[in-house]
Amino acid sequence: MEIVQFTIVNDLDYQKAIDKYGVSYPQVYAWVRKYTARGQEALQDHRGRKKPLEELDEQERLKLRIKGLEARNEYLEMENALAKKVGRDPAKKYTLTLARHVDIYQAIQELHAEKGYAITKLVSSQESPDLPTTSG
Structure with missing residues (x-):
């Protein structure tokens, strides 16, 4: 200016x-x-500007909702695949011993190679407070 x-x-x-x-x-x-x-x-630079939710029309809101649901679905699929890979019951709580850490590390590497899941997302799914990964 x-x-x-x-x-x-x-x-x-x-x-x-x-x-x-x-x-x-x-x-x-x-x-x-x-x-x-x-x-x-x-x-003013408006590149990358997102419209506020109240400015979206019905179709844009639905697309946004679908995108959010797809991301959530991918996260849950990844979480379940990881749980199966490390052989744990998602409903049980575990104390992470060194052997368990190694199992999880290997499972993360395998899922990354097999399904292309991002390693950072796989790791964060293990650190998420709503997941049963520590004894209570």
């Missing part, structure tokens, strides 16, 4: 702005053109 105002105050002398701020001519020109056409809002 400062560069645009400087350029406008100096009668659109782009070279002065380039020399003072060390930016390229195309960039200064684009900023000034956007500002004069649509005001300060045109200079």
